[in-house]
Amino acid sequence: MNQKVAWIDNLRGIACLMVIVIHTTTWYLTNVDKVSLMTWDVANVLNSASRVCVPLFFMISGYLFFGERSAQPRHIVRLFLCLVFYSAIALLYMSTLTRINAWQAWLHILQKPVFYHLWFFYALFVLYLLSPLINARQISAPALLLLIAVLGVIANPNMLSVYGWHTRLLPVDLYIQGDVFYYILYGVLGYSLGQLQTERGWVTLLALAGFIACVVGIIKGTQHALHTHGNFADTWYRYASPLVLLAAISLFILVKNTLGSGPVPGLATIARYSLGIYGFHAFFIHFLRTRGIEITRYPLLDMLWIFSATLAGSLALATVTQWADRKRWVS
Secondary structure, X not given: OOHHHHHHHHHXXXXXXXHHHXXXXXXHHHOHHHOOHHHHHHHHHHHHHHOOHHHHHHHHHHHHHOOOOOOOHHHHHHHHHHHHHHHHHHHHHHHHHOXXXXXXXXXXXXXXXXXXXXXXXXXXXXXXXXXXXXXOOOOOHHHHHHHHHHHHHHOOOOOOOEEEXXXXXXXXXXXXXXXXXXXXXXXXXXHHHHHOOOOOHHHHHHHHHHHHXXXXXXXXXXXXXXXXXXXXXXXXXXXXXXXXXXXXXXXXXXXXXXXOOOOOOOHHHHHHOHHHHHHHHHHHXXXXXXXXXXXXXXXXXXXXXXXXXXXXXXXXXXXXXXXXXXXXXXX
């Protein structure tokens, strides 16, 4: 395993674990009236620190397919088969273990995913289809910083409005609409940052400080929204929001600089089975929550239990699937 593959795999493993953390803590965030403020704050901290997971997946895809190598027909076929396979698993789960109308979900499969977490495969199609047309180049650090500042913050439509002199100053309207633009931008940034020489001590410290600062900002912003509106709001959680974007960039650089010497025990295993873990994890969390197999009386223990049980179950199914799927079409 060469250096580049090592840090990419370590990053993939971290992002995969973060996905489970997000869905593990969501129940506490969305049930404000049923949990204490302290419990809600803990869930908010964990969720805020994990919001970068999806952007990181797009950055990894961009690093792999937005350079000299683009997604080939076999990659698109594999993505399609993954969508079909995990949608079929979702339909089977819904029809046998839930009261959800599986037939209704199947009828709308061209418009929305059968199960909520499968939306990622739809968005990934865009990156794969565009990859032959996008040949991202290595650019200088100042030029990259300018791009991030303008597109990621100043003109980001997800940024909170700033007013002055009787007019709106920020965000600047550059006619950027839709999150898909930022998914593609994440891909471009993933390739450009991957090629940039960032392995310097002061850059690593800056990336660490940047990640912490952004996470704190997300935490505080979400807390403020709760106290202002009396309910949870995902304004600061959005994958295309400025702080999440900056946090993802920071963590990408941090992992690239510190975890590039080789596979990290545990993370390498998670990375190897990450596709299956992602595909199966939502069913475990939904089953545990809806069947009352939880310990909500003890929130911290419950979060640990749901996370651990979901990871273990998803990893087990992912392992079996990969064993049966010799050509790795869906695993």
